Amino acid sequence: MTGKEIVYDVIIAGAGPAGLAAGIELAKGKANVLILDRKQEIGCPKRCAEGLSNSWFNIMKLTPNPEWAVQKIKGAVLWAPNGKSVKMKDKKELGYVLERKMFEKHLAIEAAKLGAKILLKHQIIEAKRENGIVTLKVEVHDHVEEFKAKMVIACDGIDSLVARMLGLNTANNLKDTDSGYQYEMTNISGYDEDCLHMYFGNEVAPRGYIWIFPKRDGTANVGIGIGAYVSAETKINAKGYLDRWIEKQPGLKDGSIIEVNAGGIPVGGFLEKMDADNLLVAGDAGHMVDPIHGGGIGIAMEGGRLAAQVALKAVKANDYTSKTLGTYTKEWFTLRGNKLKTRLKSRHLLEHLSDDDFNYLAESITMDEALKIGNGSLSKSEKVMLFTIKLIKRPKLIAIMKKFFV
Amino acid sequence: MVAKNNSNKCAYCGACVGICPVAAIVLKDTRIFIDEKKCISCGSCVKICPVGAMSLEIKKK
Numbered sequence: 001m002t003g004k005e006i007v008y009d010v011i012i013a014g015a016g017p018a019g020l021a022a023g024i025e026l027a028k029g030k031a032n033v034l035i036l037d038r039k040q041e042i043g044c045p046k047r048c049a050e051g052l053s054n055s056w057f058n059i060m061k062l063t064p065n066p067e068w069a070v071q072k073i074k075g076a077v078l079w080a081p082n083g084k085s086v087k088m089k090d091k092k093e094l095g096y097v098l099e100r101k102m103f104e105k106h107l108a109i110e111a112a113k114l115g116a117k118i119l120l121k122h123q124i125i126e127a128k129r130e131n132g133i134v135t136l137k138v139e140v141h142d143h144v145e146e147f148k149a150k151m152v153i154a155c156d157g158i159d160s161l162v163a164r165m166l167g168l169n170t171a172n173n174l175k176d177t178d179s180g181y182q183y184e185m186t187n188i189s190g191y192d193e194d195c196l197h198m199y200f201g202n203e204v205a206p207r208g209y210i211w212i213f214p215k216r217d218g219t220a221n222v223g224i225g226i227g228a229y230v231s232a233e234t235k236i237n238a239k240g241y242l243d244r245w246i247e248k249q250p251g252l253k254d255g256s257i258i259e260v261n262a263g264g265i266p267v268g269g270f271l272e273k274m275d276a277d278n279l280l281v282a283g284d285a286g287h288m289v290d291p292i293h294g295g296g297i298g299i300a301m302e303g304g305r306l307a308a309q310v311a312l313k314a315v316k317a318n319d320y321t322s323k324t325l326g327t328y329t330k331e332w333f334t335l336r337g338n339k340l341k342t343r344l345k346s347r348h349l350l351e352h353l354s355d356d357d358f359n360y361l362a363e364s365i366t367m368d369e370a371l372k373i374g375n376g377s378l379s380k381s382e383k384v385m386l387f388t389i390k391l392i393k394r395p396k397l398i399a400i401m402k403k404f405f406v
Numbered sequence: 407m408v409a410k411n412n413s414n415k416c417a418y419c420g421a422c423v424g425i426c427p428v429a430a431i432v433l434k435d436t437r438i439f440i441d442e443k444k445c446i447s448c449g450s451c452v453k454i455c456p457v458g459a460m461s462l463e464i465k466k467k
């Protein structure tokens with residue numbers, strides 16, 4: 001064991017979007033910051049379909065760069081089980097599909113240029129708090145090293161253990177987690193490359209959906225997310241559902257697979273407590289994911305940035321107890337709590353739609369209406385009106401819609 | 407019974423690590439380690455695994 005003399009202000013566990021955004025913010029604030037990741041290449045393997053909407057570019061002040069923002073997206077197509085679809089497409093771009101490893105390397109380079117130190121192939125295996133200092137035991141190549149910091153930001157993803165080592169439980173549960181599987185495929189066709197495609201239905205993806213996220217000509221992320229408990233009931237796992245669906249798609253079944261990805265997705269809403277003495281939690285580790293579509297890149301960066309801002313206050317006050325750090329969870333819920341509530345309601349709605357309901361919706365909404373819903377030009381009451389008229393024949397849907405809008 | 411990992415099927419995504427209520431599973435690069443002493447045989451890892459790489463098997467003495 002080799003001793004490290006330095007006591008960092010902050011050690012960030014994990015160099016994903018959350019950890020790198022936190023690193024950038026801390027380095028900007030001139031904190032002494034170290035980012036550790038067990039991987040040997042930043043961003044690989046991805047556990048992600050790489051879609052990022054424009055709003056996140058604005059929130060995180062990012063300019064899309066063709067090196068990593070590889071595909072413009074102008075809309076979405078929702079596919080019902082009977083093959084009917086609703087297309088919501090705009091003239092301008094609404095977001096991008098990224099090449100995530102290039103994106104994360106871009107963030108890492110920015111963090112390092114600003115003064116953050118990054119070390120890869122560093123696996124944190126133990127964390128202990130003693131006299132206000134956190135000591136991390138880290139496996140490095142063939143030996144174990146100790147690293148010390150005044151505090152840790154756990155950005156270690158869905159499989160976060162670092163916060164758990166420090167007494168804050170970040171574990172997921174089956175009800176609130178999705179099981180995800182994906183191929184990056186090439187030499188495929190038969191879908192509009194300007195749009196994200198989502199396929200719904202109980203046979204297709206119970207309590208979830210299959211997606212095609214286009215990424216350059218004839219190449220796309222083709223994946224699935226299903227409720228984590230589903231496979232126990234149906235005896236088919238995420239890979240099983242995806243494989244049998246691809247087999248039936250003429251434009252996909254003869255394509256080639258250039259990457260296999262998998263991952264859990266924490267869709268049940270944020271952790272109720274994401275701070276403790278000498279500890280903050282951000283990103284997937286804090287379950288910061290959109291409960292409907294499972295997107296977590298943007299919100300992980302926003303969470304990482306907020307954690308860093310609170311950490312900077314702790315550095316300034318030289319107080320790393322929950323007296324200073326304890327504002328973090330509250331600030332996060334002020335920022336994102338209300339949105340989360342409505343999104344959880346919509347998720348509830350989606351979970352209760354049957355195949356018939358999806359078919360009915362796809363048949364009854366016109367292109368024009370879909371566009372208005374898609375580009376946000378309908379007010380809330382107009383939306384309620386539209387759905388009520390559409391759903392009048394389906395009392396069950398009205399009841400669900402009411403839950404959604406109240 | 408105790409959780410087992412089939413490394414041929416495993417995609418090393420860590421979904422089992424996050425779902426394990428007793429933190430008995432660790433992902434290191436492309437290896438899964440299971441602490442058999444901690445495992446409570448709840449089967450959560452088997453259910454969430456996207457590729458069917460986890461199973462519950464009779465514990466060897």
Ligand SMILES: Cc1cc2nc3c(=O)[nH]c(=O)nc-3n(C[C@H](O)[C@H](O)[C@H](O)COP(=O)(O)OP(=O)(O)OC[C@H]3O[C@@H](n4cnc5c(N)ncnc54)[C@H](O)[C@@H]3O)c2cc1C
Binds near residue numbers: 013016049156181
């Ligand atoms: C199949 C799938 C598709 C998805 N599609 C999208 C999408 O299209 N758009 C979107 O926005 N989101 C998507 N997501 C979600 C998104 O990928 C995550 O929300 C996002 O990666 C979270 O970022 P993070 O920084 O919190 O965690 P991660 O990106 O998981 O980073 C965590 C890092 O911590 C490291 N680490 C963990 N433990 C240790 C340890 N003990 N020691 C050292 N390092 C450690 C890991 O190696 C990793 O690099 C998808 C997820 C899945 C599974």
